[in-house]
Every structure is written in C-alpha cells, then in structure tokens.
Amino acid sequence: MSLENRYKTVLNRINSSNVELLAVSKKQPIEKIKQLYQLGHRKFGESYVQEAIDKIQMLKDFGLQWHFIGPIQSNKTKYIAQHFDWVQSVDTLKIFTRLNNQRGDEQQNLNVLLQLKVGGEESKRGFNTNELLSICQKANDFKNLTIRGLMSIPAPTTDYSLQVKQFKECYQVFQEMQKIFPVDTLSMGMSGDLEAAIECGSTMVRIGTDIFGRRK
Numbered sequence: 001m002s003l004e005n006r007y008k009t010v011l012n013r014i015n016s017s018n019v020e021l022l023a024v025s026k027k028q029p030i031e032k033i034k035q036l037y038q039l040g041h042r043k044f045g046e047s048y049v050q051e052a053i054d055k056i057q058m059l060k061d062f063g064l065q066w067h068f069i070g071p072i073q074s075n076k077t078k079y080i081a082q083h084f085d086w087v088q089s090v091d092t093l094k095i096f097t098r099l100n101n102q103r104g105d106e107q108q109n110l111n112v113l114l115q116l117k118v119g120g121e122e123s124k125r126g127f128n129t130n131e132l133l134s135i136c137q138k139a140n141d142f143k144n145l146t147i148r149g150l151m152s153i154p155a156p157t158t159d160y161s162l163q164v165k166q167f168k169e170c171y172q173v174f175q176e177m178q179k180i181f182p183v184d185t186l187s188m189g190m191s192g193d194l195e196a197a198i199e200c201g202s203t204m205v206r207i208g209t210d211i212f213g214r215r216k
C-alpha cells in the first residue's frame with residue numbers, strides 16, 4: 001500500500017474530528033515525512049534526540065509541530081527543551097523541572113504531557129496518580145511549561161477488553177487532572193489499539209507503523 005493509502009486508512013479508523021493524529025516518524029526517512037507533509041500533515045513524534053534534531057533542522061522551513069515521545073535522560077533535557085514544541089514522555093519531577101529551567105524565556109511555552117504509569121509494573125516508566133496530581137497542583141510555578149494533559153503507553157495486548165480496561169484507568173486519571181488544572185489532551189492509542197483508546201476518550205493517537213510501515 002502507498003503511504004497515502006496507509007495514511008487515509010488510519011484517518012478512516014480514527015473517524016472523529018475530536019481526535020488528533022500524531023504521526024510517529026522515528027526511524028523513518030525524512031522523505032516520508034515530506035510525503036506526509038504534501039498530504040497536509042503537520043504533527044510528528046520522535047523518540048531519539050539526535051535523530052529528531054537532525055530532522056527538525058532539515059525541515060525547519062516546513063512549519064511542523066514536533067513532539068518528543070521517547071524515554072528522557074537528564075543529560076538530554078537541554079536539547080529537548082530547545083527544539084521541541086511538545087514533550088509527551090515527562091516521567092519524573094526532576095525531568096519536568098529541568099525542562100522548565102532549560103526552556104528559553106524568549107521561546108513559547110513548552111507543552112507538556114505527564115506520563116502515567118499504567119498496569120502497575122514497577123519497571124514501567126511514568127508517574128503514579130498521586131504524583132501526577134501533585135505536579136498539577138504546582139503547575140503555575142513552572143513558568144516555561146504548560147501542562148496539557150497526560151500520555152500513557154499501556155502494556156501491549158491484542159485483547160480488546162484488556163485494552164479498554166487499561167485506557168479507562170487513564171481516562172479516570174485525566175478527569176481527576178481536569179479538576180485541578182485546565183488540561184485538554186489525553187494521548188493514548190497506537191497502531192495496535194487506537195480504536196479502544198478512542199472509545200475510552202483519547203484526544204490524540206500516536207501512530208507509526210500503520211502510517212509509515214515497519215521501522216528500519
């Protein structure tokens with residue numbers, strides 16, 4: 001299938017004007033990003049800092065919106081704060097604070113999603129609900145960041161009812177956040193589970209494989 005057909009198929013699966021599509025272009029060549037641009041797409045997600053910065057610089061005249069969605073190491077926050085429009089994978093208060101301090105005062109605020117740990121496995125990244133809500137209470141102290149909502153990456157499963165169970169948990173935490181701070185973005189759903197995510201209130205799905213094909 002052509003990139004155009006894959007893209008249109010994904011848009012049909014989303015089938016809602018209230019859900020945004022983030023095209024996850026990590027490990028994909030810049031040519032494919034340009035092709036998607038030609039089709040009118042503007043929002044892209046990347047997971048690896050150096051690869052992402054190379055692409056951002058090469059495409060700086062295209063007016064794209066860049067989201068960082070990968071694991072964040074402290075020694076990379078400076079580059080992420082400088083180059084991205086959104087960061088979806090903020091998973092510790094330390095990273096959150098560093099991004100705030102390293103975002104230029106002359107730049108627009110960096111849009112941030114707090115990553116929620118779902119499924120309760122100790123090894124997984126993300127905040128638990130209490131930690132996440134306590135950051136929302138202090139949101140106004142962080143002048144260079146705007147908290148926009150939460151992001152989650154539940155354990156992959158092909159079991160639809162299990163997908164729904166995990167996404168419902170995320171939606172409930174998102175509603176708790178909304179009582180504290182005016183957040184508008186619930187980023188959940190990938191190629192294998194976007195339908196379940198949308199059924200449970202997702203406002204943004206992050207799709208790589210089903211748009212671009214397998215990663216290199």
Ligand SMILES: *Cc1c(COP(=O)(O)O)cnc(C)c1O
Pocket residue numbers: 024026047069070153190191192206207208209210
């Ligand atoms: C790679 C990635 C995606 C896209 O996954 P696909 O299964 O290829 O759609 C979405 N979200 C995050 C956080 C990712 O790292």
